[in-house]
Amino acid sequence: MAKLVINTHKKGPTIQKEIYGHFAEHLGRCIYEGIWVGTDSAIPNIRGYRIDVIEALKHIKIPTLRWPGGCFADEYHWKDGIGPYETRKQMINTHWGGVLENNHFGTHEFLDLCELLECEPYITGNVGSGTVQEMAEWVEYITLEGTSPMANLRAQNGREKPWRLTYFGVGNENWGCGGNMRAEYYADLYRRYQTYVRQFGPNRIYKIACGPSTDDYHWTEVLMREAASHMQGLSLHYYTVPGSWQNKNSATAFSEQDWYETMEKAQYMDQLIVRHSAIMDRYDPDRKIGLIVDEWGTWFQNEPGTNPGFLYQQNTLRDALVAAIHLNSFNNHADRVKIANIAQLVNVLQAPLLTEGAKLVKTPTYHVFDMFKEHQNAELVETYLEGHQGDGNEKPQNLISASASRGKDGKILITLGQMHTTKEVPLNIMLPGATIKNCSGRILNASRIQEHNTFAEPERITIKPFTGFSLKGEKIEINLPAHSVLSLTVEVTD
Ligand code: AHR
Numbered sequence: 001m002a003k004l005v006i007n008t009h010k011k012g013p014t015i016q017k018e019i020y021g022h023f024a025e026h027l028g029r030c031i032y033e034g035i036w037v038g039t040d041s042a043i044p045n046i047r048g049y050r051i052d053v054i055e056a057l058k059h060i061k062i063p064t065l066r067w068p069g070g071c072f073a074d075e076y077h078w079k080d081g082i083g084p085y086e087t088r089k090q091m092i093n094t095h096w097g098g099v100l101e102n103n104h105f106g107t108h109e110f111l112d113l114c115e116l117l118e119c120e121p122y123i124t125g126n127v128g129s130g131t132v133q134e135m136a137e138w139v140e141y142i143t144l145e146g147t148s149p150m151a152n153l154r155a156q157n158g159r160e161k162p163w164r165l166t167y168f169g170v171g172n173e174n175w176g177c178g179g180n181m182r183a184e185y186y187a188d189l190y191r192r193y194q195t196y197v198r199q200f201g202p203n204r205i206y207k208i209a210c211g212p213s214t215d216d217y218h219w220t221e222v223l224m225r226e227a228a229s230h231m232q233g234l235s236l237h238y239y240t241v242p243g244s245w246q247n248k249n250s251a252t253a254f255s256e257q258d259w260y261e262t263m264e265k266a267q268y269m270d271q272l273i274v275r276h277s278a279i280m281d282r283y284d285p286d287r288k289i290g291l292i293v294d295e296w297g298t299w300f301q302n303e304p305g306t307n308p309g310f311l312y313q314q315n316t317l318r319d320a321l322v323a324a325i326h327l328n329s330f331n332n333h334a335d336r337v338k339i340a341n342i343a344q345l346v347n348v349l350q351a352p353l354l355t356e357g358a359k360l361v362k363t364p365t366y367h368v369f370d371m372f373k374e375h376q377n378a379e380l381v382e383t384y385l386e387g388h389q390g391d392g393n394e395k396p397q398n399l400i401s402a403s404a405s406r407g408k409d410g411k412i413l414i415t416l417g418q419m420h421t422t423k424e425v426p427l428n429i430m431l432p433g434a435t436i437k438n439c440s441g442r443i444l445n446a447s448r449i450q451e452h453n454t455f456a457e458p459e460r461i462t463i464k465p466f467t468g469f470s471l472k473g474e475k476i477e478i479n480l481p482a483h484s485v486l487s488l489t490v491e492v493t494d
Pocket of ligand 1: 025069070343
């Protein structure tokens with residue numbers, strides 16, 4: 001019998017809403033087709049943005065959107081993407097499929113989209129192949145009110161008022177596609193570039209330095225030692241890749257063993273947060289600098305018959321568990337993790353949404369974001385999980401992932417992932433000192449672990465009500481069905 005103790009009296013940090021953030025790169029069909037179809041399209045749109053996608057994103061309360069990359073960011077020259085469409089420069093997207101990029105989706109289109117979605121913009125600047133002046137002018141173009149060369153240019157292009165710019169990343173993966181730099185070299189460049197990311201007027205930009213890949217602790221050490229006083233956030237990228245980078249899993253045709261390997265690799269994120277945080281603690285003991293997990297998610301083989309450079313993959317119940325594991329982990333580390341962006345928003349990697357022409361599919365990952373959305377800006381509640389380990393035959397050791405928060409309305413949201421492929425797991429949830437008045441549940445599950453939604457059958461996996469629990473004083477007895485994601489909303493009197 002597993003036990004989850006929820007200490008409702010022990011107040012934790014606020015789970016910053018941005019932990020539920022997203023990422024949209026100029027990659028494959030993410031921006032073009034996935035978000036932006038242009039005003040002439042037959043696909044229903046509002047000022048060129050797909051209405052179905054906008055509605056779906058509003059429903060899960062998308063809190064922030066990162067753009068334009070990714071690797072694309074360090075090849076992107078923002079002035080190519082402003083002004084009349086006919087004069088915008090065309091370029092080859094060398095990193096992703098070698099396709100033509102017409103720059104129709106640029107600064108105006110991105111920031112207007114964030115206003116439409118009422119989410120915080122997160123822009124990544126070009127350090128790898130761009131100049132300091134270019135970065136400085138971009139910030140001036142977006143945020144300076146009044147008269148200046150860039151503010152005037154913005155007005156000429158139809159936008160008088162500045163936009164709000166909340167988050168700015170100074171380069172992306174500068175240890176790899178963003179310039180193949182050493183940590184020591186990038187730390188100096190970061191200090192220089194960020195100097196010119198100016199704070200104009202009332203707009204306050206939260207500056208994010210490029211952080212490590214996976215377990216590159218040296219990178220974290222150097223950045224914290226050399227540049228901590230110049231940053232508000234340090235990024236971390238980690239992808240869940242069962243198999244290997246050379247021999248990735250199929251997104252849909254996978255075995256039980258692949259499933260467990262995926263669960264174990266997804267749970268590795270928690271260790272990475274703990275270890276990078278421990279290094280950060282030495283330079284920032286008050287945890288003022290955020291760990292910004294601005295790329296995470298599964299990376300499988302591309303869907304057969306699609307351009308390998310487009311990273312299009314299907315999304316199954318396995319992805320839903322991966323999402324639950326990550327989001328619970330980010331919640332539980334809300335004192336250090338301030339933003340997280342799943343890769344990527346539409347049609348790329350672990351996408352919440354898939355499109356085909358005018359059709360839209362909400363993937364199991366989308367439904368997890370829906371089930372977890374009330375954690376946004378809620379207060380983390382302390383939890384202890386015991387006896388949630390496998391019987392020794394299956395991987396990984398931990399079979400349950402959990403977190404809990406208290407919303408402004410006083411309700412406790414408990415979110416759970418149960419990873420066993422065949423067995424139900426009995427769980428006692430204890431809320432010491434609280435009387436449970438009411439509890440309602442939701443579940444995401446399917447008969448097969450490979451189950452997924454398709455364009456022909458978009459509702460094969462959807463959220464269902466869950467009533468498989470009983471309330472006993474300060475205890476909830478529950479049988480967690482095999483391979484499922486659950487959420488419980490509990491009303492208590494303390
Ligand atoms: O998300 C796809 C790519 O993965 C991004 O462009 C890059 O930052 C990372 O390597």
